[in-house]
Amino acid sequence: MSERVVKPVGRGFLFLDSHPAGCARVVRDMAAEASSRPADKRRTALVIGSSSGYGLATTIAGLARFGIDGIGVCFEKAATARRTATAGWYRTAETAALAEELGRSWTFVNADAFADTTKDEVLDLVAAKLGKLDHLIYSVAAPRRTDPRTGETYQSVLKAIGAPHSTKSLTFEDGAPVLQEAVPIEVASDDEIAQTVRVMGGEDWTRWVTALQDRDLLAPGFNTVALTYIGSELTGPLYRQGSIGAAKADLEQTALKLAADGVTAMTSVNGAAVTQSSSAIPGIGLYVSILHNVTALQTPVQQSIELWNQLTGETPLDLDTEGRIRLDRWELSDEVQTAVRANWEAATQDNLADLADAEWFLAEVRRLYGFAVPDVDYEAETEVDVEWPTGA
Numbered sequence: 001m002s003e004r005v006v007k008p009v010g011r012g013f014l015f016l017d018s019h020p021a022g023c024a025r026v027v028r029d030m031a032a033e034a035s036s037r038p039a040d041k042r043r044t045a046l047v048i049g050s051s052s053g054y055g056l057a058t059t060i061a062g063l064a065r066f067g068i069d070g071i072g073v074c075f076e077k078a079a080t081a082r083r084t085a086t087a088g089w090y091r092t093a094e095t096a097a098l099a100e101e102l103g104r105s106w107t108f109v110n111a112d113a114f115a116d117t118t119k120d121e122v123l124d125l126v127a128a129k130l131g132k133l134d135h136l137i138y139s140v141a142a143p144r145r146t147d148p149r150t151g152e153t154y155q156s157v158l159k160a161i162g163a164p165h166s167t168k169s170l171t172f173e174d175g176a177p178v179l180q181e182a183v184p185i186e187v188a189s190d191d192e193i194a195q196t197v198r199v200m201g202g203e204d205w206t207r208w209v210t211a212l213q214d215r216d217l218l219a220p221g222f223n224t225v226a227l228t229y230i231g232s233e234l235t236g237p238l239y240r241q242g243s244i245g246a247a248k249a250d251l252e253q254t255a256l257k258l259a260a261d262g263v264t265a266m267t268s269v270n271g272a273a274v275t276q277s278s279s280a281i282p283g284i285g286l287y288v289s290i291l292h293n294v295t296a297l298q299t300p301v302q303q304s305i306e307l308w309n310q311l312t313g314e315t316p317l318d319l320d321t322e323g324r325i326r327l328d329r330w331e332l333s334d335e336v337q338t339a340v341r342a343n344w345e346a347a348t349q350d351n352l353a354d355l356a357d358a359e360w361f362l363a364e365v366r367r368l369y370g371f372a373v374p375d376v377d378y379e380a381e382t383e384v385d386v387e388w389p390t391g392a
């Protein structure tokens with residue numbers, strides 16, 4: 001047991017500690033947003049990337065609103081003598097407590113999703129706890145991947161393809177927003193693009209589906225989605241037309257290949273959200289701050305409810321011509337994008353406060369670590385040694 005006062009320490013958008021009570025509160029707020037209702041039948045899901053961002057929202061919406069039983073896989077760090085556990089560790093503990101209160105079966109596995117040993121462990125759990133699976137949600141965002149079959153480690157990069165670019169970006173100095181006019185974006189080499197595809201493309205998703213098929217763990221009517229992003233032309237050079245975009249294109253091709261092999265597999269294009277992965281991308285902080293100034297962002301929970309509505313057949317699939325589920329129409333409408341572009345082009349240090357909600361963005365980043373959460377007493381001691389949930 002180790003109780004202490006936890007303060008936000010770190011640099012830029014990276015905090016070294018997370019606040020357990022704040023993270024727990026974030027989970028409860030998400031569950032309240034998902035608002036429960038009676039389930040019509042038992043459904044089962046495996047969520048890869050369940051502790052954070054869209055994977056967490058899908059997990060909470062699934063369990064709290066749709067009464068889904070499941071298994072979540074994520075990669076988090078326990079508390080040490082010096083540091084708290086990661087935010088995803090605390091959020092997972094609270095999600096498990098929520099599942100128990102709601103009488104649902106959820107087990108969380110803290111392990112590298114890319115490893116074959118993790119797949120073996122998780123598939124044993126699927127067989128033992130869930131029987132067969134109705135849904136697989138693939139929502140991993142990782143900087144590197146070791147292929148267990150070759151031992152090779154690949155690193156993903158955030159770089160442009162073709163010509164170098166620069167982007168406007170947002171940073172904070174002593175908590176005050178600072179507009180950077182031209183942050184350079186390097187050009188990725190062919191090898192860097194290939195490595196990014198090995199990390200964030202569809203190879204590992206396919207391995208999960210194949211492993212489940214090999215063990216005969218797919219229920220009739222099974223479907224699977226992997227999350228993808230398109231985003232604005234403003235972030236295009238770094239995101240969709242960049243190295244990460246090449247990986248997303250591979251993921252989307254993977255869905256088509258799996259579908260050709262008879263698996264109901266799709267990608268889900270979600271809208272921009274402030275997550276640990278997205279806030280690290282140059283330009284995205286400014287883009288999302290302007291987006292928020294222009295329109296209300298659909299939250300990850302709202303989008304996840306919509307995703308489950310479609311995956312459970314409650315509403316028809318809303319697919320584009322490339323077979324992708326579109327949850328980002330609110331972001332990419334002409335009206336919103338025209339207004340965002342106008343603000344983006346006009347933004348200077350002097351008018352930043354009028355055109356971009358930078359303070360909101362920073363508060364959202366803090367919330368990712370359990371800080372800046374209303375009704376949490378940040379002066380009080382809080383237990384940082386929280387056990388990994390054993391699961392029901």
Ligand SMILES: NC(=O)c1ccc[n+]([C@@H]2O[C@H](COP(=O)([O-])OP(=O)(O)OC[C@H]3O[C@@H](n4cnc5c(N)ncnc54)[C@H](O)[C@@H]3O)[C@@H](O)[C@H]2O)c1
Pocket residue numbers: 048049050051052053054055073074075076088111112113114138139140141142143226227228229230269270271272273274275276277278
């Ligand atoms: N954030 C956005 O704006 C946005 C928009 C659309 C789509 N997406 C997509 O959603 C997906 C998830 O992104 P996010 O922004 O929610 O990220 P995130 O950083 O909030 O969450 C990533 C999750 O992956 C898990 N993870 C990372 N490495 C792992 C590993 N080796 N093994 C097991 N789990 C691992 C983490 O524990 C965490 O649960 C990505 O495919 C991303 O491209 C994000």
